[in-house]
Amino acid sequence: xxxxxxxxxxxxxxxxxxxxxxxxxxxxxxxxxxxxxxxxxxxxxxxxxxxxxxxxxxxxxxxxxxxxxxxxxxxxxxxxxxxxxxxxxxxxxxxxxxxxxxxxxxxxxxxxxxxxxxxxxxxxxxxxxxxxxxxxxxxxxxxxxxxxxxxxxxxxxxxxxxxxxxxxxxxxxxxxxxxxxxx
Numbered sequence: 001x002x003x004x005x006x007x008x009x010x011x012x013x014x015x016x017x018x019x020x021x022x023x024x025x026x027x028x029x030x031x032x033x034x035x036x037x038x039x040x041x042x043x044x045x046x047x048x049x050x051x052x053x054x055x056x057x058x059x060x061x062x063x064x065x066x067x068x069x070x071x072x073x074x075x076x077x078x079x080x081x082x083x084x085x086x087x088x089x090x091x092x093x094x095x096x097x098x099x100x101x102x103x104x105x106x107x108x109x110x111x112x113x114x115x116x117x118x119x120x121x122x123x124x125x126x127x128x129x130x131x132x133x134x135x136x137x138x139x140x141x142x143x144x145x146x147x148x149x150x151x152x153x154x155x156x157x158x159x160x161x162x163x164x165x166x167x168x169x170x171x172x173x174x175x176x177x178x179x180x181x182x183x
Contacts, residue, residue, distance in 0.1 A: 010068040012037065018048045019061030028057065037066075088153045089113060089121055091131065093138055093145040102145065104134055105153065114152055121150025 016039075017031045030051060035044075044064060052059045089109035094101045115122045131147045138145035 012066050012068060014039070014064065014066050016044050016047070017061075017063040017065070018051055018059055019063070020052075020055060020057035021060050022057045035064075089150060090153050091121065091134065091150045092148050093134065094148045096144045096146055098143075101148075102138065106130075109152065119152050121152070 013033070014035045014037045015031060015033045016035050017029050019027065019029045021027050032047070041064075044062065048059055048062055087109065088105040088107055091104045091106065092101055093104065110126075111118070113121055113124055113127050121127060127150070135145055135147065
């Protein structure tokens, strides 16, 4: 499984995200990664204000984050069945009190976390550790999120057939297979 190698050099990277909501209630965001660490709060608010002037959506949130990052050439990655970042293992958590759901997508999932159907997430030790860590973070403020299911999200690709272009959807799109493994 991919991991963070203890030998890599991590540096602080600052990013800024502007959350927007459209008239119909659809939410989206615009993110700036690798923001200069000396950028001030007024400069970031000015960026959000200028962005707001260009859109019909309303600005409703500003998020500044600092993360530790390494060079992509130092990252440990593997070439396997689901090595593309567009392939995801989706873990669904639901708050048993409010019934709100949160989906956590894991890109380029290791094929060992799926059952033989290659769609349903199975309860490997790494999966169970991830579920527990995610529930701990989601429930830190007193919520009651529980893992309810996991599956591989498919991707759509265009396949040429003579002069006709067809769309083929791979397994997993829209499926809700799998029972939650015991944690």
